[in-house]
Amino acid sequence: MDNAILVGLSRQMVLRREMEIIANNIANMDTTGFKVESMMQKTEPGAPAVTQGGPKPVKFVAADGVARNFGQGGLTLTGAPLDMAIEGKGFFQVMDPNGPRFTRDGRFTMDTTGRLVTQAGLPVMGDGGGEIIIDPEKGEVTIGGDGTISQGAERVGKVGVYTFADAGVLEKAGDNLFRNGSNLAAEPAANASVRQGFLEGSNVKPVFEITRMIEVSRAYEQAGRMIDSGSDLSRRAVERLGKIQ
Structure with a gap:
């Protein structure tokens, strides 16, 4: 040839x-x-x-x-109390059976046990690495710009927002999730802000x-x-x- x-x-x-x-x-x-x-x-x-x-x-x-x-993608107001968008660099961390995953998809909800989860039922991890539990009987959920979740005067958790020195280490893992394909550790995102009642659109x-x-x-x-x-x-x-x- x-x-x-x-x-x-x-x-x-x-x-x-x-x-x-x-x-x-x-x-x-x-x-x-x-x-x-x-x-x-x-x-x-x-x-x-x-x-x-x-x-x-x-x-x-x-x-x-x-x-x-x-x-950054554009932010859209939804008004849903558990919808969250990240303004700035960073990712939410969720846990699936194969380990931690990272996402910008903040369409969160609450399962039957009160856990904050993704649409697929994966638990959203707090800044300390544990799951976030919400009690529906304690009233309205408010989420601060730093990710702190409160019900009334009680702090019930804080959504972790993480970043990487090199975002190129993230690999697609399906379902709008990424996995860390290297030994580079995730770090707390210092300059990111969480917006309650918003979702980030595609860029x-x-x-x-x-x-x-x-x-x-x-x-x-x-x-x-x-x-x-x-x-x-x-x-x-x-x-x-x-x-x-």
């Missing part, structure tokens, strides 16, 4: 993956706390298909991971993502035309050689 065809195919494979990421961004434009993603690319040397008269090695296009933008910019989708689609078609052209040149070369013989 011709080198140009292999390079074109490598480009198309990366573009296909990039299109999947863009489509996922658009699909999550209304997901609470969702953070937009983008494909990172690199050139990767590889053995050429044709070893005579061509560059050694050939540089192919390869994926280089997914970058995630943790920038996806739909117009920008649709523009990117069009650009990727055109690049994919262009790579396809390059492959077709290379294949056609190879075919004609073989035909001419056959006639000479």
